[in-house]
Amino acid sequence: MSAAEAIGRPVKRLAQVLRTSAWLGWQVEANWADPWIFLMYAIAKPLATTLILFFMVRVVSQGGATAETFRYIFIGNTFFLYVSEVLIGISWTVFRDREDYETLKYIYVAPIHLLPYLLGRAFTRVATSTLGVLVALLFGRFVLGLTLGVPETNWLLLLCAVVLGLVGVLWLGIILAGVSLVVARHSMNLNEGLSGLFYLLCGAIFPLDVLPRWALHLSLWLPFTYWLELLRRMLTGRGFAASLARWSDGDLWWILALATVGLCALALVWFRWCERVARERGLIDWKTNY
């Protein structure tokens, strides 16, 4: 066997697993409905949260809130959809397969590993979130009349920034999926809560500077804080948080890239450990519901 074959075969196999589990994820998520109905479900959340924030800003507009402020809030909230949907989606797959479909155990009798299977299953969430983000951006641009992008905006670079952040979200999702393997179903609240924690600490919908000092310190440890700030800078030409003003755009790129690599390494170690614990304790076919 040549060296190219030795490398190519596992890569080909990985691609096969990812493709098949992505297809399965799509069938589970979407084959019950007409595509138009499914589309409506996919865009309901981002549009509703956009409008909630729109009315929140409008109702206090006499307090000095401006369209410019709303633009920053809008961008943060829209791209945060990736964090909330993909993060929760991966761990929810564990609960659904383990307890509802009772198929998680069959992954172990098939010639595949759980981790790439879960990554593949996440693709559907990535796709629906992308759709939600795009619809929300169009809604913001054409219905709410927001200006998105400045002459200096490099759209290709923006796409790279979105993808880089998304890769980080995927690995964090794998960390949570590891947790889901060893906890009961209702600990889903824990995962949803973590998404809420990030929503708060990343300053997705408000300037970081209003956070208490201790919370601001925590915020600066989260990669998504830098991700949202970078996206805001790329789309508006200016930063939102004074606390991040000392970082240049290049710094934000470096921080984001290093954090993504760190999350990847942590996720691989953590997931393997959780998987081992779940198998030792007989939790792979655990059923919990009250």
Next chain:
Amino acid sequence: MEGESLSTRLRMNLRAVYARASVRVKASFRERSWLLGETLFPFLSMSAFVFVYRGLKAPREYEGFVVLGGAMIAYWNNVIWGMASQFFWEREQGQLQLYLITPASRMSILLGMALGGMAMTTTRAAAILAGGILLFHVSLPLDRALPAFGLFLLTLGAAYSLGMILSSLFLLWGREVWHTATILQEPVYLLSGFYFPVSAMGTGVAIVGSILPVTLGLDGIRQVFYGHAAHGLLPVPWIPPIQIALTLIFLFIAAVTLRYMENLGKHEGRLTVRGD
């Protein structure tokens, strides 16, 4: 003889209510991860919206609106996930048929689920309120707490009655349950004005939103605590009779739809379908 039979049935149904409720109450304290997930994290999520108003330099009452809305969201989510979609989960796990072979009324099972759900969710709502008062210094005047609490109880009655209707509708659904439940979250947060006075959307939209009991309940509670600053939709004295009427109507519809959907499910053989 008939009286005896009635009292026996009543006792049996009360036991069913207690049994279904107690599972939830005990479970919520048995799982420590649940307690954490139910108290600390929802509070953090709600806090983000408090900081939006803080960032906008809004009057302090608006932070109170968010905290009250956050507490109410806990109950609404429980109505969706713990009531409406519960029979779907029970069916998926093969428990639904066990309910159907007992002589207890399905309404007793639903009532037990509602009471257990309310008890379970009160931990979460209390944590949100306590956190709002202690950390954000949100002002909730104690002298107005009693009428607000009365309105709150009426709202819960109407909201969980609506949950019973949804539960019967969700009985036969498959995976669309998950998506429908999701669609009843953020869009309802918007329509019910959980984070802002519902009147801000205009009277027409707000009236439409008032079909949901949580909308009027929250609007009334905010008015009780904050008066005119709450930008109320309807005068407070109108709200209790509306909530009582909604409760009675919803309970009636729930009983009818539950019977209908159960029969339909039996005819179509869908009550034991799993993995749909």
